[in-house]
Amino acid sequence: xxxxxxxxxxxxxxxxxxxxxxxxxxxxxxxxxxxxxxxxxxxxxxxxxxxxxxxxxxxxxxxxxxxxxxxxxxxxxxxxxxxxxxxxxxxxxxxxxxxxxxxxxxxxxxxxxxxxxxxxxxxxxxxxxxxxxxxxxxxxxxxxxxxxxxxxxxxxxxxxxxxxxxxxxxxxxxxxxxxxxxxxxxxxxxxxxxxxxxxxxxxxxxxxxxxxxxxxxxxxxxxxxxxxxxxxxxxxxxxxxxxxxxxxxxxxxxxxxxxxxxxxxxxxxxxxxxxxxxxxxxxxxxxxxxxxxxxxxxxxxxxxxxxxxxxxxxxxxxxxxxxxxxxxxxxxxxxxxxxxxxxxxxxxxxxxxxxxxxxxxxxxxxxxxxxxxxxxxxxxxxxxxxxxxxxxxxxxxxxxxxxxxxxxxxxxxxxxxxxxxxxxxxxxxxxxxxxxxxxxxxxxxxxxxxxxxxxxxxxxxxxxxxxxxxxxxxxxxxxxxxxxxxxxxxxxxxxxxxxxxxxxxxxxxxxxxxxxxxxx
Numbered sequence: 001x002x003x004x005x006x007x008x009x010x011x012x013x014x015x016x017x018x019x020x021x022x023x024x025x026x027x028x029x030x031x032x033x034x035x036x037x038x039x040x041x042x043x044x045x046x047x048x049x050x051x052x053x054x055x056x057x058x059x060x061x062x063x064x065x066x067x068x069x070x071x072x073x074x075x076x077x078x079x080x081x082x083x084x085x086x087x088x089x090x091x092x093x094x095x096x097x098x099x100x101x102x103x104x105x106x107x108x109x110x111x112x113x114x115x116x117x118x119x120x121x122x123x124x125x126x127x128x129x130x131x132x133x134x135x136x137x138x139x140x141x142x143x144x145x146x147x148x149x150x151x152x153x154x155x156x157x158x159x160x161x162x163x164x165x166x167x168x169x170x171x172x173x174x175x176x177x178x179x180x181x182x183x184x185x186x187x188x189x190x191x192x193x194x195x196x197x198x199x200x201x202x203x204x205x206x207x208x209x210x211x212x213x214x215x216x217x218x219x220x221x222x223x224x225x226x227x228x229x230x231x232x233x234x235x236x237x238x239x240x241x242x243x244x245x246x247x248x249x250x251x252x253x254x255x256x257x258x259x260x261x262x263x264x265x266x267x268x269x270x271x272x273x274x275x276x277x278x279x280x281x282x283x284x285x286x287x288x289x290x291x292x293x294x295x296x297x298x299x300x301x302x303x304x305x306x307x308x309x310x311x312x313x314x315x316x317x318x319x320x321x322x323x324x325x326x327x328x329x330x331x332x333x334x335x336x337x338x339x340x341x342x343x344x345x346x347x348x349x350x351x352x353x354x355x356x357x358x359x360x361x362x363x364x365x366x367x368x369x370x371x372x373x374x375x376x377x378x379x380x381x382x383x384x385x386x387x388x389x390x391x392x393x394x395x396x397x398x399x400x401x402x403x404x405x406x407x408x409x410x411x412x413x414x415x416x417x418x419x420x421x422x423x424x425x426x427x428x429x430x431x432x433x434x435x436x437x438x439x440x441x442x443x444x445x446x447x448x449x450x451x452x453x454x455x456x457x458x459x460x461x462x463x464x465x466x467x468x469x470x471x472x473x474x475x476x477x478x479x480x481x482x483x484x485x486x487x488x489x490x491x492x493x494x495x496x497x498x499x500x501x502x503x504x505x506x507x508x509x510x511x512x513x514x515x516x517x518x519x520x
Contacts, residue, residue: 001034001035001081002035002036002037003029003034003035003036003037003055003056003080003081004036004037004039004055004056005025005036005037005038005039005053005054005055005056005080006038006039006040006041006053006054006055006056006061006112007021007022007025007038007039007040007041007051007052007053007054008040008041008042008043008044008050008051008052008111008197009040009041009042009196009228010042010043010192010193010196010197010228011192011196011226011228011229012043012047012050012189012193013043013050013051013052014228016050016051016066017051017068017069018050018051020068020069021051021053021067021068021069021072022038022040023069024069024070024072025038025072026038028072028073028076032076034076034081039114040114041111041112041113041114041115041197042110042111042113042115042193042194042196042197042198043110043111043193043196043197043351044093044099044110044111044112044351045107045110045111045193045350045351045352046065046093046096046098046099046348046350047349047350047351048066048347048348048349048350049063049065049066049090050065050066051065051066051067052064052065052066052067052090052093052111053065053067053075054093055080055081055083057082057083059083059092060092061092061093062083062089062090062091062092063089063090063091063092063093063096064080064086064088064089064090065088065090066088067088071088074086075088093111098348098350098352098367101354101367102352102353102354103329103337103353103354103355104337104353105314105317105326105329105336105337105353106194106201106310106313106314106317106337106339106353107190107193107194107198107339107351107353108124108125108317109121109124109125109126109197109198109201110193110194110197110198111197112124113126113197113198115196115197115198115199115200115232115235115236116232116235116236116239117239118200118239118240118242118243118245121198121200121201125320126200126201126204126316127204127245127251127316128316128319128320129204129205129208129315129316129317129318129319129320130204130207130208130211130245130250130251130316130319131251132319132320133208133211133212133319134211134250134251134253134255136319138168138211138212138213138214139168141164141208141211141212141319142161142164142165142168142212143161143323144318144319144322144323145160145161145164145212145315145318145323146159146161146162146164146165146323147161147322147323147324147327148160148161148314148318148323148324148326148327148335148336149323149326149327149330149333149335149336150311150314150315150318150326150335150336151333151334151335151401152307152308152311153308153309153310153311153314153338153339153413153414154180154271154307154308154309154310154311154413155185155308155383155384155410155411155412155413155488156488157334157401157411160307160311163295163305163307164209164212164213164305166293166295166296167213167214167215167295167303167304167305168212168213168214170295170296170303172302172303174216174217174300174302175213175214175215175216175302175303175304175305176215176217176218176219176298176299176300176302176303176304176305177206177209177210177213177215177217177218177219177257177304177305178218178219178220178221178273178276178277178280178298178299178304178305178306178307179202179206179218179219179220179221179306179307179308179309179312180221180271180273180276180306180307180308180309181195181220181221181222181223181226181229181308181309182221182222182223182264182270182271182276183223183226183271183309183413184223184268184270184271184384185271185383185384185385185386185412185413185415186381186384186385186415186417187341187343187344187381187384187415187416187417188341188384188412188413188414188415189341189343189351190309190310190339190341190351190413190414191229191308191309191310191413192226192228192229193351194309194310194313195222195226195229195232195233195309196228196229196232198313199229199232199233199235199236199237200236200239200240201313201316202220202233202309202312202313203236203237203240203245203246203259204245204315204316205311205312205313205314205315205316206218206220206257206259206312207245207246207250207257207259208315208316208319209305209307209312209315210255210257211250211253211255211257213303213305215257215305216256216257216258217257217258217259217260218257218258218259218260219259219260219261219262219280219299220233220259220260220261220262221262221264221270221276221279221280222261222262222263222264223263223264223266223270224263224264224265224266225266230261230263233261234261237259237260237261240259246258246259262280264276264279264285265279265285267279267285267439267441268435268439268489269285269286269287269439269440269441269487269489270285272287272487272488272489273294273306274287274288274290274294274487275287275288275441275487276306277294277298277299277304277306280299281299281300284441285441286441286442286443287441287443287444287486287487287489289486294306308413310339310413314326314336314337329355329356330355330356330357330400331355331356331357331398331400332356332400332402332403333401333402334356334357334399334400334401334402335356336355336356337353337354337355337356338353338354338355338356338399338411338414339351339352339353339414340352340353340354340358340363340399340414340415340416341413341414341415341416342363342364342367342368342416342418343415343416343417343418344381344416344417344418344419345371345372345373345377345418345419345420346364346368346369346370346371346372346418347368347369347370347371347372348367348368348369349368352367356398356399356400356401357398357399357400358398358399359395359396359397359398359399360380360382360390360394360395360396360397360399360416361395361396363399363416364377364380364395364416364418365377368418371418371420373420373422375420375421375422376392376420376421377392377395377418377419377420377421378391378392378419378420378421378422378423379391379419379423379425379428379503379504380395380416380417380418380419381416381417381419381428381496382404382409382410382411382412382415382416382417383404383409383410383411383412383413383414383415384412384413384415385431385432385435385496386410386412386432386488386489386492386493386495386496387409387410387412387415387495387496388404388407388408388409388410388495388496388499389425389428389496389499389500389503389504390407390409390499390503391503391504393503394407394409394503397409399411399414408495408498408499408502409495409499410492410495424507425500425503425504425507425508426458426461426462426500426507426508427462428496428500429458429496429497429500429501429508430455430458430459430462432493432496432497433451433452433454433455433458433493433497434451434455435493436450436451436454436489436490436493437451437452437454437455439489440489440490441489443486444484444485444486444487444490445484446480446481446483446484446485446490447481447485447486447487447489447490447491447493448490450477450480450481450485450490450493451481451490451493453477454474454477454478454481454493454497457470457473457474457477458470458474458497461474461508467508467509471501471508474497474501475498475501477494478493478494478497478498479494481493481494482494
C-alpha cells in the first residue's frame with residue numbers, strides 16, 4: 001500500500017522540528033515495510049499546529065498536528081494511512097475554523113503544492129494567469145490590474161495599476177522588474193511563507209509584470225535572514241527555466257524574461273525601494289531623493305517596476321479571474337484580500353488571508369483566540385515597528401487603509417502584534433527611537449539625529465527627570481521627523497511614539513526607570 005504524506009519545510013516548521021519528524025517517519029516506514037512518499041510543502045499558516053502532517057485519502061487530505069517525532073508510531077498504529085482517529089487529528093484542513101472563514105486568493109496553493117515542482121503548480125491552476133496575460137497583451141494586463149483595485153501590499157498602499165502603467169509608457173531600451181522581498185517588519189512573515197511555500201506564484205506574477213511593462217530582466221531582493229526562502233526561490237527559478245515558463249522564450253511567446261534572486265545585506269532601510277535599488281547596484285543601501293521616481297529612473301537609471309512580494313503574487317489570480325472579480329472583495333478603496341500576519345502574545349498565531357474589512361477585534365479575539373498568557377489584551381501594534389499602538393477602544397477599527405489612517409495608524413504589510421496588560425508602552429516608544437537610530441541610513445538629519453535625541457529624551461522621561469518638559473520636547477522632535485525626513489523611516493518613527501503617548505499616557509508618568517538609560 002502506497003501512502004502519500006505532506007509535511008512543511010518552511011522556516012517556522014523547521015524551527016519546530018519538521019525535519020526530525022521527517023526522519024522519524026522514514027525510520028518507522030522502513031521498519032514496517034511501508035511504501036511512503038513524503039512531499040515537503042510550505043506551511044498553511046496555522047503556526048500553533050506546526051509541524052502539520054497531512055495524509056492523502058479518498059476523502060481528501062487529513063491533517064494531524066502539532067506532530068513530534070515521538071508521535072509517529074502512535075499515528076501509524078491509529079491508521080494514519082486512512083486518516084484514522086488520533087488525539088492529534090484535525091480533519092480536513094480547509095474545514096478548520098481558522099481556515100474556513102478565510103478567502104485565500106494569493107495563498108490558495110501555499111501548504112498544498114510542492115514548491116519545487118512546476119508540474120504540481122500547473123496541476124493546481126498555476127500559469128493560467130500568465131496564459132491570460134500573454135493573450136491580453138501589455139495594455140490589457142495593466143487594465144486588469146487597474147480594475148482590480150490592487151494597492152501595494154508592502155505598506156504604502158499605492159495603486160499598483162498606475163505604477164505599472166507609468167513603467168509601460170516609459171520609453172527605454174532596457175526596463176527592469178524588481179521584487180522587494182526585504183521583509184523586515186516585526187511580526188511579519190507572509191513574504192517568507194509565500195517564497196518558501198509557493199515561489200512559482202511570485203515568479204508568475206513577476207513574469208506577467210514583465211510582459212506588461214516590457215521588461216526583460218528581473219530581480220528578487222530577498223533579505224539575508226531568509227536563507228530557506230532564498231534557496232526555494234533559486235530552485236523554483238531553475239525549474240521554471242527548464243519548463244520554458246521563464247527565460248529567453250516565455251511559454252513560446254517570443255518574449256524574454258530572465259530572473260535572478262539576490263540576497264540583501266541585513267539593512268532594514270533596504271525595504272525602502274530606492275535604498276534597495278542602490279544595494280542591487282552594489283552600493284551602500286541609502287535613500288535616494290525623489291523625483292525622479294524609480295518607475296522612470298530606477299535600477300541603473302532605467303525605468304523600473306518595484307513591487308512587494310504580495311503585490312506580484314496577487315496578479316496571477318487577477319489575470320485568471322479578471323480585475324472585477326478581485327475588486328468584489330474588500331471595502332471602500334481597499335479592495336481584494338489582505339494577508340494578515342498575527343503574532344506576539346496570541347493563542348493562535350499565523351497567516352490569515354481575508355477580504356479587507358474584518359475588525360481588529362475579530363482578528364484578535366475570534367481568530368487569534370486572545371492572548372497566549374490568558375491576560376487581557378492591552379495594546380496591538382499594526383504595521384511593523386513604525387506602526388501605531390492601538391488600545392482596546394480602537395479594536396473595532398476595520399482593516400482598511402483609510403480607516404486606519406483616520407485613526408492615525410497604518411496597515412503597512414499587514415503584521416499585527418498583540419500585547420497583554422503587562423506591556424510598558426513607554427518602553428515600546430523608546431524602542432521605536434532606538435530602532436530608528438540603529439537602522440537609519442543616515443542621509444537626512446531629522447532621522448539620523450532626531451532618533452538619537454528622541455531616545456535620550458525618552459530615557460529622561462522614564463527616569464522621572466522633568467517628564468512634562470521632556471515629553472513636550474519629544475512631541476517637537478516627532479513633528480520635525482515627520483515633516484523633515486527624506487523617507488518613511490524617519491517620517492513614520494513618530495507614529496508608534498505618539499500613539500503610545502496619546503493612548504497610554506499613564507505609562508509616561510516618570511515613575512522611575514525600568515530600563516537601562518542610553519548613557520549606560
